[in-house]
Amino acid sequence: MTVRSPQVWLPAQFGRLADLPPGLDYARWDGRSAFPTDPAEVEFYVPPLTKDIGVIARPLARMTRLRAVQALSAGTDELRAVLDRLPRDVTLCNAKGVAAADTAELALTLILASLRGIPESLRAQDREDWDPRTFSTLRERSVLIVGHGAVGSALEELLTPFGCAVTRVGRADRDTPQGPVRSVSLLPGLVPDADVIVLCTPLTGATRGLFDAALLSRVKDGALLVNVSRGAVVDTDALLKEVDGGRLRAALDVTDPEPLPPGHPLWTAPGVLVTPHVGAFTPDFWPRLEALVRRQLARFAAGRELENVVTR
Template sequence: MTASSPQVWLPAQFTHLADLPPDLNYARWDGRSAFPSDPAAVEFYAPPLTKDIDVISKPLAGMTRLRAVQALSSGTDELRVELDRLQRPVTLCDARGVPARSTAELALTLILASLRGIPESLSAQERGLWSPRTYQTLYERSVLIVGYGAVGSALEELLAPFGCVVIRVASHDRNSGRGPVHSVARLPRLVTDADIVVLSTPLTPKTRQLFDAGLLARMKDGALLVNVSRGAVVDTDALLKETHGGRLRAALDVTDPEPLPSGHPLWATPGVLITPHIGAFTPSLWPRLEALIRRQLTRFAAGEELENIVPR
């Protein structure tokens, strides 16, 4: 490694530099302190592990030699916008697949908690009330998974013991190893029969507010909407209208806006369960991200095509 070697910025959490390709020049940045080197020399950028796009994008304008960005999340909608402003070719890669199992696990948790009335039981516990009720079950319910990628596939595995009827939806009709995957164009018909609708689709111009007032209105009475993708896939105002009167229920790990501000009506809407975008964040996340970054740097140093390239 020499001073003229390609400069790489890694997240501060990435501490094992000895086993990385030796012909690259590494620096680590935590997103808070001063830049660790001149951004103009950086050719490969793996941002700090944060959801704050202002932190992630802070050095981009000065990275005039930047060739590749490895996002640490599956969703890259905000980062794509920032890179488009550079008006020069930069390869963007996401981390799809890395948090799939943990996100699917949370989706299952949200489904079970909502169906079995866990929020209501916790509220009763806080008040010291013994308040038994009969709640719904997941067994043999119909589950519509919108966005049948790594998360959707992992969720179907978790649903298997419950005997659920799983309907799969992606951008185009295709076949999977488990059965047909339907085009998103079929959603208006498919949502009418689903007991549970799980959103695990990326946020793109085509999926932004995909679940608008019209599509939400087509969901069956008493259905549960679970969102572990991005908040803006759902029209929040339309969802509030459907949940406020109790026609639909919702379990949301993501919201629009996000973070959800104090006093927002979603917080107090009966039948709405909210977690603060924690689907990916388990102890297994960072080792998996490190493994992805190592593979990408090996490819980058060898001049090979990177994994998980995001179309732009």
């Protein structure tokens, strides 16, 4: 009797991925074309790199032998919700840390660009208008990092040369090599002292709408809110009221809704800088992502515990 090797689906973007562990049967799927093999035979699924959860979820109901899913992003809220509806246990792993340095770098870029008035200077340049103005600085400012995981920790390292007073916030009080992390429950008392607030937290039931009208109202006048996590961590309507009045500024790599549709007020809101969810995407992203997938497949083939387990 022939013993079948466990079936693995990889994204078509990994077409050149080499040195894969032996003992597994590989197929590649682009998310658009017909399934490359019978989904019922798949035991390890690496979905296509897309923000469309419908594409990712399309074969899941038919994957009756599925044991593990390796997401290609750190955030897995939508995928986790889909897997929770399946009538079987599946191990979900994320790509935590793969894009941490790149996302932290963009967060720093957004902070500096916003504080130093780069959007205003670009608009003046478009008008050929020499308009010298005085803007703020990051040096020695108080920075509140909400979500002190891989991205938050990497951002704190980048802030070191600026002499910032950093306050770290996470799910609960804990100690780290960089200093103590305060519980998210303390946010109402922490936000009034921050000149810059950076959101790096995952989107969960507890963080959805975390920065609502009540919490935003406690942020000090003139503060900058930077979001590189997920758009739904912030109440968009509440944020618009604060920036429209000029009380707060915002720099957003993620929005709610996303993608931001034409005509949405965030596009033209005063003091708001928007980038299209590009924090992770640099030339270094793919090699690191491929290295993670290769390690996970080696662990799976050997029957070892997987890395970055989010839930089962």
